[in-house]
Amino acid sequence: MSTRPHGASPGAPRAPAPAAPGHASRRRLRRLFLEGFTAADVAEPLVSFDAERPAAEVRPLLEARGFDLVGVRQGGLVRGYAAREELRTGTCGDHLHPFGPDDLVASTASLQEVIRSLDVNLRCFVTQLDEVSAIVTLDDLEKPPVRMFLFGMITLFEMIATRRLAEGFPGDAWVPLVAPGRLEKARALQEERTRRGHPTDLLDCLQLSDRGQLLLELPGMQERLRALGLESRKAGLRALKELEALRNNLAHAQDIVPASWRRIALFSQRLDALLEEL
Numbered sequence: 001m002s003t004r005p006h007g008a009s010p011g012a013p014r015a016p017a018p019a020a021p022g023h024a025s026r027r028r029l030r031r032l033f034l035e036g037f038t039a040a041d042v043a044e045p046l047v048s049f050d051a052e053r054p055a056a057e058v059r060p061l062l063e064a065r066g067f068d069l070v071g072v073r074q075g076g077l078v079r080g081y082a083a084r085e086e087l088r089t090g091t092c093g094d095h096l097h098p099f100g101p102d103d104l105v106a107s108t109a110s111l112q113e114v115i116r117s118l119d120v121n122l123r124c125f126v127t128q129l130d131e132v133s134a135i136v137t138l139d140d141l142e143k144p145p146v147r148m149f150l151f152g153m154i155t156l157f158e159m160i161a162t163r164r165l166a167e168g169f170p171g172d173a174w175v176p177l178v179a180p181g182r183l184e185k186a187r188a189l190q191e192e193r194t195r196r197g198h199p200t201d202l203l204d205c206l207q208l209s210d211r212g213q214l215l216l217e218l219p220g221m222q223e224r225l226r227a228l229g230l231e232s233r234k235a236g237l238r239a240l241k242e243l244e245a246l247r248n249n250l251a252h253a254q255d256i257v258p259a260s261w262r263r264i265a266l267f268s269q270r271l272d273a274l275l276e277e278l
Helices: 023-035 055-065 111-121 138-142 144-168 180-195 208-215 221-227 233-251 261-277
Strands: 048-050 069-074 077-083 104-106 123-128 131-137
Touching: 077 131, 104 111, 111 123, 111 131, 111 138, 111 144, 111 261, 131 138, 138 144, 138 261, 144 208, 144 233, 144 261, 208 233, 233 261
Parallel strands: 048 069, 104 123
Antiparallel strands: 069 077, 123 131
16 A cells, blocks of 8 residues: 655556565564674673672772672672672671572573563673673663664564554555644655655654554554553553654663663563564
8 A cells, every 4th residue: 555645646656665574574573683682782790709708898899880789709609799788797798699580681681581680670680601790780771782672673663563554544544543733744754755766655654653543543453452461542652652752762862761761671571462463
């Protein structure tokens, strides 16, 4: 399906709709984004001290470097961690917190797994050959690998959502559902792209939030979204606005933590199911 450029005559040739990725291509794209970056790409080395080291000696070192946590070694291996604020008396071993199952991710873990672990304790420890050697905190989500991962997945979502709308609204039946002002902006963008020699479908010129609202109008879509934890249309619209804000912050190199942290965590958790639904 294709939409005639604004102002063109009915007999004018239509701009070809961009090809949607096929099932195999979508699987390859998803695998690229989910496996292309790993925990090792964003982790920082974990500073550690022997359990016998006096806490009062270690605390100033952590304060000077701005570290909140430190690894604690027993028998030459990091067996747990200690919080800087607790290191006032005794030894580091006196304040050791053993690693729990939600604390650890392998260095080869996907960024999706890293985000899932961060969602539990706001930090996770990275293992290499079954030994803890690094740490990931929320600040590490600002690094380029995470930003590329998130922007790529949002772009993939937009591509699939656009194709779903084209199939669900034959004959441009979606046009009356878009506010006149938003539609005019889309037409202006379409005309500009055509002027630059890149004719495109009007549907592709809609903003992410506009396409998201149209998705909610598709038969059965709200029931599917409820299965993803979005219990109402209002919740769906709020999630779309937050997703668009995240996309804009990524595109303009703005900070995404802490303002978008909850949306990042939820988006990552629901991503696979959402793509399957679409």
